[in-house]
Amino acid sequence: MTTTRFPRSVYGMGAEPDPRFSLANERTFLAWNRTALALIAGGVALEALGLDLQPGFRLAASLVLVAAGLAVPVLAWVEWARTERALRASAALPGSATSVLLAITVVLVAVLVLFGILWR
Structure with missing residues (x-):
């Protein structure tokens, strides 16, 4: 067991797992970060392009995308x-709250864009 790696709250416990599993976990983390970048880019693009949507709904959808893009890396x-x-503890793997946040974000943005189209 090593305690010199960051964060100690993770690496300071249990035994080293199979590297394939740790690397898969890291790839998932990086994929969520790419998703966050896409959310932020989508929010900026939606507002910057000035699409023919009702401005209030367009702004709201943009803000939801950017806010989700800020929250996803933390989660x-x-x-x-x-x-x-x-x-490291050979325990059951936890569920994903980030997936739920992303699903809610997509539905909310779709509803806002739909309203933005209908009320333009």
């Missing part, structure tokens, strides 16, 4: 740490 970090701790 991804928390989930990475929870999963890595579970791997």
Whole structure:
């Protein structure tokens, strides 16, 4: 067991898991960060392009996308740490709250864009 790696709250416990599982966990974390970048880019583009949508709904959809883009990396970090701790403890893997946030975001943005089209 090593305590010199960051974060100690993750690497300071349990035994080293199979590297394939830790690397898969890291790839998932990086994928969530790419998703966050796409959410932010989509929010900026939606507002910057000035699409023919009702401006209030367009702005609201943009803000939801950017806010989700800010929240996803934080949740991804928390989930990475929870999963890595579970791997190190040979415990059951935790569920994903980030997936739920993303699903809610997509539905909310779709509704806002739909209203923006209908009330332009």
